[in-house]
Amino acid sequence: xxxxxxxxxxxxxxxxxxxxxxxxxxxxxxxxxxxxxxxxxxxxxxxxxxxxxxxxxxxxxxxxxxxxxxxxxxxxxxxxxxxxxxxxxxxxxxxxxxxxxxxxxxxxxxxxxxxxxxxxxxxxxxxxxxxxxxxxxxxxxxxxxxxxxxxxxxxxxxxxxxxxxxxxxxxxxxxxxxxxxxxxxxxxxxxxxxxxxxxxxxxxxxxxxxxxxxxxxxxxxxxxxxxxxxxxxxxxxxxxxxxxxxxxxxxxxxxxxxxxxxxxxxxxxxxxxxxxxxxxxxxxxxxxxxxxxxxxxxxxxxxxxxxxxxxxxxxxxxxx
Numbered sequence: 001x002x003x004x005x006x007x008x009x010x011x012x013x014x015x016x017x018x019x020x021x022x023x024x025x026x027x028x029x030x031x032x033x034x035x036x037x038x039x040x041x042x043x044x045x046x047x048x049x050x051x052x053x054x055x056x057x058x059x060x061x062x063x064x065x066x067x068x069x070x071x072x073x074x075x076x077x078x079x080x081x082x083x084x085x086x087x088x089x090x091x092x093x094x095x096x097x098x099x100x101x102x103x104x105x106x107x108x109x110x111x112x113x114x115x116x117x118x119x120x121x122x123x124x125x126x127x128x129x130x131x132x133x134x135x136x137x138x139x140x141x142x143x144x145x146x147x148x149x150x151x152x153x154x155x156x157x158x159x160x161x162x163x164x165x166x167x168x169x170x171x172x173x174x175x176x177x178x179x180x181x182x183x184x185x186x187x188x189x190x191x192x193x194x195x196x197x198x199x200x201x202x203x204x205x206x207x208x209x210x211x212x213x214x215x216x217x218x219x220x221x222x223x224x225x226x227x228x229x230x231x232x233x234x235x236x237x238x239x240x241x242x243x244x245x246x247x248x249x250x251x252x253x254x255x256x257x258x259x260x261x262x263x264x265x266x267x268x269x270x271x272x273x274x275x276x277x278x279x280x281x282x283x284x285x286x287x288x289x290x291x292x293x294x295x296x297x298x299x300x301x302x303x304x305x306x307x308x309x310x311x312x313x314x315x316x317x318x319x320x
Contacts, residue, residue, distance in 0.1 A: 046100065046101055047098045047099070047100065047101075048068050048069055048070060048098070048099055048100070048101045048103070049068070049096065049097070049098055050068070050070065050091075050093050050094070050095055050096065050097045050098075050099055050103075050105060051064050051065070051068060051095055052091075052094075052095025052096065053065075053072075053088045053091050053095065053105070053107060054088055054089065054090070054091065054095070055083070055087055055088065056087060056088055057084075057086050057087050057088075058072070058074070058086055058087070058088060058107070058109055059086075061088055061107070065105065068101075069101035069102060070099070070101070070102070070103055070104075070105055071102070071103070071104045071105065072104075072105050072107055073104050073105070073106050073107070074106075074107055074108075074109055075092075075106035075107060075108060076108045076109075077108065077109050077110070077111045078108060078109075078110060078111065078228075079110065079111040079113070079114040079115075079174075079175075080110050080227050080228070081114075082227055083110045083227070084110065085110055085111060085112030085113070086109060086110065086112060087109065087110050088107045088108070088109055088110075089107075089108045089109060089110050089227075089228055090107065090108040090228055091105055091106065091107045091108070092105070092106045092107075093105065108228075113174075114174035114175055114176065115138075115174070115175045116172040116173065116174060116175070117137055117138045117139065117172060117173065117174075117175050118137070118170065118171070118172050119137070119139065119158075119160055119165055119169065119171050119172065119173050119179060120133045120134065120137050121158070121165060121166070121167050121168075121169065122134060122155055122158055122179075122181070123155050123156060123157050123158055123165075124154070124155065125154070125155055126153060126154055126155070127144075127153045127154070127155060127181070127183055127210070127211070127213060128153075128211055130155045130158075130181060131207065131210050131211060134179055135207065138175040138176065139173060139175070139176070139177055139178070139179055140176065140177070140178050140179070140206065140210075141178060141179060141180075141181060141206075141210045141215075142177075142178025142179055142180050143178070143180045143181070143215060144181055144183055144210065144213060144214070144215050144248075144249050145180060145181070145182050145183065145249065146182075146183050146184070146185045146190075146213075146248050146249040147182060147183075147184065147185070148184070148185065148186070148187060149184025149185065149186065150184070150186050151184040151186075152184055152185050152186045152189045153183060153184070153185070153213055153248075154183065154184050155181050155182070155183055155184075156182045156183065156184050157181075157182040158179055158180065158181050158182070159179070159180045159182075160173055160177070160179050160180070165179070183213070183248075183249075185248055189248075190247055190248050191245050191246070191247065191248070192212050192213045192214065192245075192246055192247075192248050193212065193243055193244065193245060193246065193281075194209075194212070194214065194238075194240050194241065194242055194243065194244045194246050194252060195208040195209060195211075195212050195214075195242060196242035196243065196270060196271060196274045197209065197235050197238050197242070197252070197254070198235050198236060198237070198238055198242070198263075198266055198267045198270035198271075199234055199235065199236075199263060199264070199266075199267035199270070200234065200235055201231070201232075201233065201234055201235075202219065202230070202231075202233065202235070202254070202256060205235050205238075205254060209252050213248040213249065214246060214248070214249070214250060214251065214252050215249060215250065215251045215252070216251065216252060216254065217239075217251030217252055217253040217254070218251075218253040218254070219253075219254050219255075219256070220253075220254070220255045220256070221233055221255070221256050221257070222255075222256070222257045222258065222259070224258075225256070225257070225258055229258060230256070232258060233256035233257060233258050234256060234257065234258075234260075234263040235254050235255070235256050235263075236255060236256065236257045236259075236262055236263045236266040236267070237254070237255040237266065238252055238253065238254055238255075238270070239252070239253045240252065241270065241273055241274070241277070242270060242273065242274035242277065243273075243274045243275075243277035243278045243281060244277060245281070
């Protein structure tokens with residue numbers, strides 16, 4: 001019996017079994033073909049190590065990527081003055097990671113120039129209003145300079161790089177630049193209180209310091225923090241500490257860290273000291289107020305103790 005006869009007899013006598021078997025064979029062949037195609041397409045088992053592109057110009061990094069059968073895609077751009085324009089600041093995945101060939105590496109490059117924004121005119125406004133207007137514009141306060149004036153904590157004038165900003169000025173500055181504000185202070189009102197900024201990032205800490213009429217002093221970071229990670233750092237030391245009396249325009253020094261446990265530990269201690277200092281300051285103010293009230297009451301109860309003004313001898317009889 002030849003194969004054709006057997007094939008015909010099975011097909012004729014067992015049509016259901018025949019067709020099911022045929023479908024099963026077709027499915028197995030298709031599955032095997034798909035598996036082989038996937039192995040070839042994804043280069044199964046093939047790996048490539050991602051180079052470290054940090055600090056390398058984008059064009060040079062592209063050539064390196066092609067040699068490793070990788071692709072580069074610019075995901076974001078920042079402006080960091082400490083680095084040259086066009087270099088790669090960060091990447092994902094990071095250097096040293098093994099990936100499949102053909103993988104896309106997303107990079108952040110350094111802009112050649114920071115974005116320019118117009119400087120708003122903020123004079124004749126309160127310090128808080130002026131600060132908010134500058135922050136909304138993408139700018140900040142470089143220095144608070146106080147001078148005698150009856151309007152305490154009102155902005156009398158503003159300067160940028162030595163140029164006076166007046167109504168109608170069309171001066172632009174790089175985003176993040178600082179503006180010098182001249183602020184009034186009435187005699188006898190020169191004192192303020194330092195804010196509690198431990199636990200805050202630099203931007204928020206600066207804002208709280210300026211709002212109370214103080215300047216930002218030295219800003220230092222832990223040695224293991226690179227330029228890109230500074231935005232995530234938090235203040236863990238401030239000097240002077242919170243709730244202390246300070247002259248308007250004096251400086252508050254800051255130190256920042258990425259160590260969250262250290263920041264949280266110092267923040268709890270700083271908040272405790274701030275509460276104690278605030279309570280002490282309140283008691284001192286109450287004692288001072290009581291002393292002034294006591295002196296005033298003694299003066300009212302003993303008017304004889306006050307020396308009456310004497311009439312000059314040469315004025316006697318001058319209206320006679």
